[in-house]
Amino acid sequence: MSSPKKTMPSAAPPAVSMADLARELGVSMTTISRALSNHHSIGAATKQRVLKLAKKLNYQPNHLAAALRKGQSRLLGVVVPYIEGKFFPSVIQGIEQAASKAGFSVIVCQSHEDVQLERRNVETLLNAQVAGVLVSLARNTQEFHHFDKVRQRGVPLVFFDRIPPTEQVNSVVLNDREGAFQATRHLLEQGCRRVAHLAGPQHLNIYRHRRQGYLDALAAYSIVPDEDLIITSDMTTEDGAGATRQLLALPEPIDGIFAAGDSAILGALQVLKAQSIRVPQEVALAGFSNEGFTAITEPQLTSVDQRCEEMGQAAVRLFLELAAAPDAPFVQRQVVLQPELFVRESSRQGAPLS
Amino acid sequence: MSSPKKTMPSAAPPAVSMADLARELGVSMTTISRALSNHHSIGAATKQRVLKLAKKLNYQPNHLAAALRKGQSRLLGVVVPYIEGKFFPSVIQGIEQAASKAGFSVIVCQSHEDVQLERRNVETLLNAQVAGVLVSLARNTQEFHHFDKVRQRGVPLVFFDRIPPTEQVNSVVLNDREGAFQATRHLLEQGCRRVAHLAGPQHLNIYRHRRQGYLDALAAYSIVPDEDLIITSDMTTEDGAGATRQLLALPEPIDGIFAAGDSAILGALQVLKAQSIRVPQEVALAGFSNEGFTAITEPQLTSVDQRCEEMGQAAVRLFLELAAAPDAPFVQRQVVLQPELFVRESSRQGAPLS
DNA sequence: TTGTAGGCGTTATCAG
């Protein structure tokens, strides 16, 4: 049992620092720092010596110290409501790809659809001195002061998908209205005339826009919207099932449903099948998000794809632009991605009976 | 336009520090520090004054500095192969829950099934001075030196689900062998006598154990394993489909398939249905992971549940134990969770025809 | 091209 050099609180093993390298080589820390960071004013020979020793002693830079010193790290913070399903993992995938290309690491936090957690996540990230924050809002976020701190600290802030309603912000969104329009129009083209809409919480931009796109399509076909056919919920599978039962109880039958989310349209499908109502012959279905399971159900579900990876990449690009010009005055920037409708059996007339 | 106090490289806004509080109140930084960290030797009155001013000036502690000083942060690093599907998000959910209860924040990295990225992730986490590292291995990780560094630095290291084969490590795993045994035995109980196995990469503990559990069950029924019935692949849906076609081409027909993953069993189901082979009457199916889609397919898929949340919580508990006794000599610890078989239509004889 | 010295914000040690 050898006693440690100094009184260490925990058995912290000898993490080798720049000072160690300097002592070993008999040069100053400045030289070490320069060699390691590839500074221009450094002798090629010295540099090699330093790099070699660093490798030999397994030197690991302490980014923490560097971040403290510079007030900036190479960390990018991401806050999403949750990571189940396909959408957010895919967006994160896009973010990691683009970030890594630019030399940033990504740390992901979930708000679990809770503002309070979202607030804590933002603070955690700020205290970790992240170089930027990318956020998709929690469902119940109606108040946005926790983001003021981010801007006050001069940390670039980019929202994606679920963005604040009124604030002047930088954001990347899907053209949800267009996506909903395409899906609904597609149902109408297939011959549907009484198309219902399963809508999501209307304080969220995405669901508001999807509802609007639905209305646009009806208008394009000169159909007067029927309030009874629009049911707003949290868009779970159960919500979708319940809403569908409600719709089926209406005196005048429906012949199509466009849901603002795939879980809800799945619930609808399950209820219709349980009641032996044929899809798409009697009721055609279209959802939103192009979740993985849309290709598994029978019939497969028509859905709007959200360009997840592109969204993540665009968010990072936006961040990089902002980071490149820290003192530039604020100008609102918004990237709008175009959705793509994936037509599958649930809406295609003439689809084979299961 | 007011000029900044000092020459700042970027427009870093005035982050209020402990020094500011000290100056404002005319006390020392020590006092501030103590008041903020609830140290025992501090006057109640002074403490209140400090806390009040801190709130007023919106003081935000710089955890970075604290971590640098203490060599320890309240951050917990997690490395997983990917976050699609149900398993890893659920485990992460369990981790976040348990960690947050203990006052830790969680940062998640994906290795994307790539050792090199895994290595980089580990370094990123170490350099962020995380208090602990929780890892589930990438598929192609066969070499483990990057984890030595973690231990060398005295940072608690816990593996979960996918763990190194030989190393002396702390880990949380499912009893995969038992789960596979239950699933296969269940198929045999339903009357199957030629049960095939879709196996995963055998250098991963989980797939090796699942294969063994399959063999155990056969042995329990005195069935001699047939190598032709065991097909090893990467377990994607396509792999499962291909393997199933291969199995159907055998001279002697099979009557059951146990797959070590749900994607593969999904592929099997799709091929069987395409060939109008009835499930479960002609071929019964069972998978592993209890993915969300197992309850969506027709018939619904029997699968082994992995206790995801519990796994995450157990991993954190293990970490906390290790962190509580930093100088304790290494003793290998392993938590083994019991799986649960979810029996659904794909294996239940007497299930209604679709 | 290299070295010196000061500080980023916090905590720990020691002395009052």
Place this chain on the structure above:
DNA sequence: CTGATAACGCCTACAA
């Protein structure tokens, strides 16, 4: 109970 002081590891004027 409080205060001065020295670190933690790194970066960067400024001087040599």
